[in-house]
Amino acid sequence: MIVGAQWGDEGKGKIVDLLAQDSDLVCRYNGGPNAGHTIVADGQTYKLRHLPSGILWGKECVIGAGCVVDPGVFIEELDEMERRGLSTELVRLSGNAHVIMPWHLAIDRGSERRLGRLKIGTTRRGIGPTYADKAMRLGIRVQDLFDPKILRQKIEVALAEKNVWLERVYGAEPIELEELAEGHEGYAQRLRPFIADTSLLVDRALRDGRSVLFEGAHGTLLDLDHGTYPFVTSSSTLAGGAPAGIGIGPTRIDSVIGVAKAYVTRVGEGPFPTEIESDDQERVRELGAEFGTVTGRERRCGWLDLVALRYAARLNGITSLALTKLDVLSAFDELPVCTRYRLRDGTETDEFPPHQSDFHHCRPVYETLPGWREPLDRVGEAAALPGAARAYVEFVEGELDVPVTLVGTGAERERALAR
Ligand code: GDP
Ligand code: IMO
Ligand code: MG
Secondary structure, three states: OEEEOOOOOOOHHHHHHHHHOOOOEEEEOOEOOOOOEEEEEOOEEEEEOOOOOOHHHOOEEEEOOOEEEOHHHHHHHHHHHHHOOOOOOOEEEEOOOEEOOHHHHHHHHHHHHHHHHHOOOOOOOOHHHHHHHHHHOOOOEHHHHHOHHHHHHHHHHHHHHHHHHHHHHHOOOOOOHHHHHHHHHHHHHHHHHHEEOHHHHHHHHHHOOOOEEEEOOOOHHHOOOOOOOOOOOOOOOOOOHHHHHHOOOHHHOOOOEEEEEOOEEEOOOOOOOOEOOOOHHHHHHHHOOOEOOOOOOEOEEEOOEHHHHHHHHHHHOOOEEEEEOHHHHHHOOEEEEEEEEEOOOOOEEOOOOOOHHHHHHOEEEEEEEEOOOOOOOOOOOHHHOOHHHHHHHHHHHHHHOOOEEEEEOOOEOOOEEEO
């Protein structure tokens, strides 16, 4: 199980791609096209939205019931992969996954606009409204696309309510039934070959002794229950979300690799204790190319936060860590690492504050580690890392009591050192 240990964009795609070589199945269990997983291989860059990062190796790629799917985006992605010479024959989509409908996109946009400076800073891909309708039991599922009568009926029921909302609350254009129903009946043709009972399929693969990788989307602190609510996404991003989202038992997961950057980034609004206050933020952003995969927005950059990472280790049961983008830190003489938070009453803690106001107002307490000031792009093995880089990694391990088994030294597939 591979899971993002910060606020997303930790480099999960690259790590999953690396481990997919030796796996048989790669499964997504949460989220939708709000995810953007980048893989750089053989001089080509792939930005995946829906498809699991096993697609480059031609592995069986599963999109489970816990995901939400925008059929237009999904089909575009399938077409792009085929165009680039990759087979999509082994892609499997759960009929229980929910469909992102045009009103979900319109409501996501309208809601953000209306919230103004209180906005969440979503990716505007309709994620929250789709999961909300799922919980309301008003959602449209992938399997509904294959029954035109049911589909029309469900769209009609939904539109009766959504159009009032769109027009009266957000002053947006209403959505027309005919056009929409026809378009979605068209999607059904294209999607039919991919539909499978994905829970059964994964269960059988495990029984047959095949190796299954679960690819988390987003990150721990964006989890709906345990993240920095309301500045979170609307799905379960944690390792515990995988069995529920796929439909297997939790006892089937035997190891959890947390992926964390050697620093921290966050896209969108919300508290961020270690956000860098000096020009160094801009330097990290430029050196790390920290611009969103999905929206192109600038990512906010901060120093490594071990309080938040300790929380991620707890929430996910992380058994080992992949620490990515260590190369980006080569530019700095000194590296502040947050080991504790100072709360408003002056006390210090190394555990993540359970109360939102404590988190919003806490100040990071840093230990400053020496930088190494050497590029890492020529380093071929972990033992050959500069001493200060090794010490940085060891410091993280010591503070978290979790081994770091992979270190990222560049975006390309080869730039990961095993420890
Ligand atoms: P994901 O959403 O977790 O898969 O991460 P993203 O793909 O959104 O963002 C991570 C970015 O960092 C991508 O552009 C990757 O190509 C890049 N990347 C991943 N690992 C490394 C690394 O070790 N060093 C550098 N410099 N870039 C990396
Ligand atoms: P990957 O899988 C970074 C953030 C958005 C916003 C909040 C809610 O590439 O790591 P949403 O559209 O989900 O309702 O937005 O969550 N967010 C991400 N940030 N990486 C992601 O995915 C994200 N998915 C959602 O920026 O703050
Ligand atoms: Mg991303």
